[in-house]
Amino acid sequence: MIAVANGNNIGTTPAPVGKPFSRRRCHYSYFPCLIKEMGSKMDTRRVIHSMKLGLALVFVSLVYLINSMFKQVGENAMWAIMTVVVMFEFHAGGTLGKGINRGIGTVLGGVLGCLAAILGDEIGGIGKPVIIAFSLFLFGAAATYCRLIPRMKKRYDYGFMIFILTFSLVAVSGVRAENVLETARDRLANIGIGFAVSVFVSLLICPFWASNELHYSTASKFDKLANCIQGCLDEYLKMSSEKENEAGNGKGYVQDCKSVLNSKSSDELLANNAKWEPWHGKFGFYYPWEQYLVVGEHLRELAATLLSLKACLQSPKQPPTMKRQMLKDPCESFALSIGWAMKELGESIEKMELCPSKVSLTPKLQSLKLQMNPPFSSCKMEVLETDENLAITSFNFLLLEIVEKVETIAKKVEELGEVANFRARKIDV
Secondary structure: OOOOOOOOOOOOOOOOOOOOOOOOOOOOOHHHHHHHHOOOHHHHHHHHHHHHHHHHHHHHHHHHHOHHHHHHHHHHHHHHHHHHHHHOOOOHHHHHHHHHHHHHHHHHHHHHHHHHHHHHHHHOOOHHHHHHHHHHHHHHHHHHHHHOOHHHHHHHHHHHHHHHHHHHHHHHHHHHOOOHHHHHHHHHHHHHHHHHHHHHHHHHOOOOOHHHHHHHHHHHHHHHHHHHHHHHHHHHHOOHHHHHHOOOOOOHHHHHHHHHHOOHHHHHHHHHHHHHOOOEOOEOOOOOHHHHHHHHHHHHHHHHHHHHHHHHHOOOOOOOHHHHHHHHHHHHHHHHHHHHHHHHHHHHHHOOEOOOOOOOHHHHHHHHHHHOOOOOOOOOHHHHOOHHHHHHHHHHHHHHHHHHHHHHHHHHHHHHHHHOOOEOOOOOO
């Protein structure tokens, strides 16, 4: 079916994966299990984020608690606290993006609301509520329509929502209140205070950068998928007795593959937050985060193919175990070759080094495809349509699909390196 392919012998044994936290298992000992779960790195970050929010609330509450400051901002000091609560996000880019959206939406909504209220006062009589109602309908409908445009919704949805809220509050309050401009000024000042406190705490105290998380999570997906390929083929070649002895173990690679397949929403959120972040570390302004999403999309296509391969190998119509052992050497060579290619691509992104796929990866992948000749090409159709031969044909077809998708991913990684100005890889002499 497939011939031995050349490649570096790189171990691709999947790393052991711990058992997931289970509420049912910890029904009578919930708190000890919760404490054990909190020992992970992610939970440490959650604790730090919670403490940062608490610190921001302490800072902004001083506006309301100190008499001298309270006299300056008045009863509207609560708007500063509300601003911190609603805009403080886990990642620094998320906080900054929400703050900018809130600031622009508040300013535009406040200015237009004041103009509508002043215009209503100038007309007076029955014309005043008519002008307010017409302006509410016009600006509310226009802003809501903009929220429904996908490209606008992705980055500015929160700003449009704040614009509608601020405009409505200012315009409607102008019907009864006399000091509309003073009220709008105080609220805007307090929102500015809340924005400043949130950005200060989020950016300067243990900042969590969405750009770093997206960069390294994209690089880690290559190792996860390489481990999945190795795990599928290892399980396919195991004897029945070995599968019974290891039942329930070694399934971590399937979960890793599913995590890659379900990573679209998290990747898009990280990319959106990364676009708002200032220049820091290795990432500057106008960094090509969209190209990361393109690479992630092709990785998800590969993950879907691997799950199809997993389902194909679990079919009861597969040949018996002893017959599958005849495919051991070519399968192991295939796993090593693809694992080496995926490792090279992952390291290229992680270390931000150019990966010349046309020179190093593409020739080996092309050679691997040529050596994987379609089986049974000279057989009669009635012989090909036996269950075992059809199963092996499907198996071979999925392996070819994997090679083609890895080749496409290599091209996308090379494009990412060129657009992001990755440095040239150092060649060891």
